[in-house]
């Protein structure tokens with residue numbers, strides 16, 4: 221899951237980023253309205269967290285603009301003003317949710333989860349592939365009765381694969397949704413992380429859930 | 445009727461005044477005319493009497509006077525509007541003109557008594573039929589003895605008829621005149637007061653909270669027009685200050701929310717799970733920074749709102765600006781050390797102004813603080829002080845990020861910070877220059893900036909020199 225945070229106050233952007241990263245999302249931060257608009261249009265984010273008071277392009281304009289150009293990514297706006305007016309304008313312009321500063325970190329994370337779930341079309345929130353179960357709220361992963369411990373990155377990769385179970389995911393797709401802009405695309409990092417995951421999930425079991433599709437990428441499937 | 449509208453009251457006042465004037469006028473006319481008519485009648489009676497007496501005298505007042513003689517000498521008798529009677533000294537009729545016919549008009553007691561004393565008498569009498577008469581009785585005396593009494597009389601019927609007509613005309617015409625002018629007054633008062641109604645409606649809408657409303661008055665130079673334009677000016681000023689207050693509180697809450705968001709966010713994030721000691725330390729440091737920022741905002745806001753209310757005490761005394769500049773330069777050197785920004789002195793002339801030392805120091809420090817904050821590392825800030833005519837010119841120049849022409853107009857506004865400034869230095873409240881402006885204002889000075897983006901800025905403060913002691 222890759223999230224864009226458009227926020228000009230560096231310290232606010234910084235703690236939002238750290239909080240989201242702790243939840244194993246890939247996060248890009250951008251402090252300028254124009255740049256935020258460019259990124260939102262060129263990268264397929266899963267969620268955009270948007271501050272309304274921005275230098276360059278105001279947040280509302282940015283939102284209207286990307287919606288007009290067809291970006292469907294869920295957007296959560298952050299407003300410093302609690303005026304109803306601002307929220308209504310934001311929601312009218314195409315925002316999916318809003319938070320008023322100052323906000324509670326847990327609330328930000330919960331709302332982000334809800335927006336991602338809604339966009340992914342998973343109603344319960346618990347992801348299942350075969351006997352592999354992932355709970356995004358508790359971040360617990362189990363296969364059969366066995367609990368599996370994952371690093372942040374491994375978790376992010378697995379969540380993305382499971383959300384798109386049955387679909388072939390190419391390496392660029394995986395890069396876009398799991399890694400942020402600092403990621404160096406020339407390395408074989410994805411293959412390395414896939415092998416880590418295989419070690420923890422599929423090793424020593426009858427059924428391999430992560431399958432390689434030669435020449436394209438990977439797919440997660442319970443049936444052979 | 446304390447609730448009656450001005451229109452009703454105006455009309456009623458007007459009507460009452462008009463009615464009084466009309467009554468007075470009608471009364472006067474009636475009085476003058478009736479008096480004039482009676483005088484005319486009396487004068488003709490007197491004239492007739494004197495002619496008759498003269499004629500009688502020619503006949504030596506003898507009892508042999510005959511009416512034919514009388515009518516011959518007094519042709520007016522033919523007109524039949526006068527009659528004559530002559531009474532003997534005892535008051536009995538001796539002779540009377542034919543036109544009196546058989547009517548009995550005896551000599552009244554008053555007239556008889558007056559005649560005995562030798563005085564003539566005018567009387568008005570009315571007989572049963574209602575025909576009024578005017579009578580003049582004149583005693584005719586010979587050698588102090590009353591010989592006879594001459595009476596001349598005439599009917600007042602035509603005079604009375606005329607006065608009745610006049611009265612009728614006045615009684616009918618006056619109310620009509622009053623009603624017509626009341627209607628006219630009501631209409632005119634309504635017209636005159638219409639702009640007041642317009643103003644009232646506009647004021648009502650404004651009172652309902654719509655400060656963008658203005659009064660449109662077609663006439664601009666009359667009383668109502670002036671009222672409307674004064675009113676409009678007032679509303680315009682109200683609108684501006686309302687907008688400023690709203691903007692100010694919105695800005696203030698926004699500026700306070702940012703540090704609150706940061707401290708809350710950082711703290712909650714730290715508490716989500718156990719961390720290294722170093723992480724906690726970083727959070728605490730960040731929080732301290734934000735707390736400092738909030739207290740600075742609160743202090744500066746408090747200062748400005750007290751300044752707005754005129755509650756800041758100023759102790760004016762002669763201040764030697766050159767030594768103040770030198771002191772501030774020392775402080776600035778320390779401020780700039782971290783980023784290798786040197787503060788140097790240009791020309792510094794000895795100058796004394798009248799002012800509050802604390803505030804002037806604050807002014808200088810604010811400007812120098814900005815100059816350092818918005819400078820690039822390894823650059824210089826220059827302070828200079830010169831006398832130009834009767835003013836002290838204080839300059840603070842830097843080679844920093846500068847401000848674009850468009851933004852220059854707004855940097856003295858409360859909370860205004862340029863985007864470049866926000867990106868360059870996160871510490872800042874946007875209130876410093878607003879405070880500088882206030883300090884310069886209370887010292888009767890001016891403050892200005894010249895700047896080119898990317899190259900640097902110069903702030904110039906002009907203060908009046910200390911007035912020479914007389």
Ligand SMILES: Nc1ncnc2c1ncn2[C@@H]1O[C@H](COP(=O)(O)OP(=O)(O)O)[C@@H](O)[C@H]1O
Pocket residue numbers: 810814815816818842844845846847855856860861862863865866871872873874875876877878900901
């Ligand atoms: N020396 C300077 N160079 C460039 N910009 C300046 C300078 N001084 C002031 N400004 C601009 O004016 C704004 C208002 O200044 P000030 O009221 O002192 O607020 P603050 O210093 O807290 O930002 C600053 O945010 C900045 O944009």
Ligand SMILES: [Mg+2]
Pocket residue numbers: 810813814872873874875876877
């Ligand atoms: Mg400042």
